[in-house]
Amino acid sequence: MRIAVFATKAYDRRFLDLANAEFGHDLSWLEARLDETTAPLADGFDAVCVFVNDRLDAAALTRLAQGGVRAVALRCAGYNNVDLRAAESLGLTVIRVPAYSPEAVAEFTLGLLLAMNRNIPRASARVRENNFALDGLIGRNLSGRTAGVVGTGRIGALVARALKLGFGCEVLAHDVVEDAALTQIGVRYVDRETLLRQSDIISLHCPLTPETRHLIDGPTLAAARPRVMIVNTSRGALIDTQALIDALKNHRVGGVALDVYEQEGDLFFEDLSNEIIQDDVFQRLLTFPNVLVTGHQAFLTEEALTAIAVTTLSGLTEIEAGRVPANRVTADQVRPAP
Numbered sequence: 499m500r501i502a503v504f505a506t507k508a509y510d511r512r513f514l515d516l517a518n519a520e521f522g523h524d525l526s527w528l529e530a531r532l533d534e535t536t537a538p539l540a541d542g543f544d545a546v547c548v549f550v551n552d553r554l555d556a557a558a559l560t561r562l563a564q565g566g567v568r569a570v571a572l573r574c575a576g577y578n579n580v581d582l583r584a585a586e587s588l589g590l591t592v593i594r595v596p597a598y599s600p601e602a603v604a605e606f607t608l609g610l611l612l613a614m615n616r617n618i619p620r621a622s623a624r625v626r627e628n629n630f631a632l633d634g635l636i637g638r639n640l641s642g643r644t645a646g647v648v649g650t651g652r653i654g655a656l657v658a659r660a661l662k663l664g665f666g667c668e669v670l671a672h673d674v675v676e677d678a679a680l681t682q683i684g685v686r687y688v689d690r691e692t693l694l695r696q697s698d699i700i701s702l703h704c705p706l707t708p709e710t711r712h713l714i715d716g717p718t719l720a721a722a723r724p725r726v727m728i729v730n731t732s733r734g735a736l737i738d739t740q741a742l743i744d745a746l747k748n749h750r751v752g753g754v755a756l757d758v759y760e761q762e763g764d765l766f767f768e769d770l771s772n773e774i775i776q777d778d779v780f781q782r783l784l785t786f787p788n789v790l791v792t793g794h795q796a797f798l799t800e801e802a803l804t805a806i807a808v809t810t811l812s813g814l815t816e817i818e819a820g821r822v823p824a825n826r827v828t829a830d831q832v833r834p835a836p
Contacts, residue, residue: 537558545814599805600651611727614788641666647669651673655680756789
């Protein structure tokens with residue numbers, strides 16, 4: 499297949515090229531993100547390969563179909579940026595990577611939690627300036643605290659297991675499908691409101707849907723335990739950022755660790771070190787000493803990038819052969835949100 503790969507970075511090309519030695523597709527690399535205005539770049543291609551911040555709304559999908567594209571390959575697990583019903587009506591097959599490396603994201607989640615809670619980035623920055631004072635670096639033991647995990651799919655289940663067995667937390671969980679293996683080790687499933695209200699630590703691992711958008715909002719934060727710690731490695735819009743800032747200002751939140759941000763499309767994956775950032779909300783968020791932000795890198799391991807490349811290209815090979823790929827996603831197949 500002729501495949502236009504949008505939003506390409508050096509690591510995308512490296513791992514897709516390595517995997518493509520087995521499949522033999524014709525890959526063309528585009529740095530531009532895909533939206534309605536850049537969709538004409540895919541004219542004459544059989545498929546497009548896209549990432550989390552490409553916008554595949556009805557207008558973009560229509561333009562792709564007009565140009566001959568018949569498949570959309572998401573090199574990620576999330577699909578909230580795709581109008582799946584529009585894709586179906588246009589005859590476009592959409593595939594994704596449902597489980598590239600849950601360990602990669604789960605491990606990064608725990609790393610963020612520990613780094614934020616124990617002030618590791620601040621401590622490291624001080625030492626580089628020969629400042630060895632410990633004032634302002636006091637953290638809290640995780641052992642014995644209540645951790646709430648929203649969404650216990652592959653990633654959330656690993657996080658819940660690590661918090662329970664590795665750190666000695668009391669773990670609450672919420673999902674529409676309960677994991678029996680988690681309940682066997684003492685993880686307790688509760689309704690979402692109870693979890694958000696009773697947890698000292700909240701870790702988000704659910705998809706972004708209309709039901710989960712701004713799951714963490716003003717009322718939620720007002721009802722949460724004082725000094726709650728929040729970690730989000732899922733989708734940025736699960737959190738109302740302005741409400742989060744208000745709660746940080748009022749000392750309701752003890753710490754925040756984010757690998758995603760609801761307006762990240764204008765920021766993440768680019769070097770903007772010589773630019774003036776126009777997003778005042780994001781800039782305000784960075785002023786808090788108890789906030790740690792990374793640029794959507796939880797997936798970024800060799801194992802995950804290899805799995806993403808292989809799953810993406812094998813799915814496209816199935817489409818080329820006229821078969822229905824196992825990683826196809828349709829509007830009717832979407833798993834209900836926690």
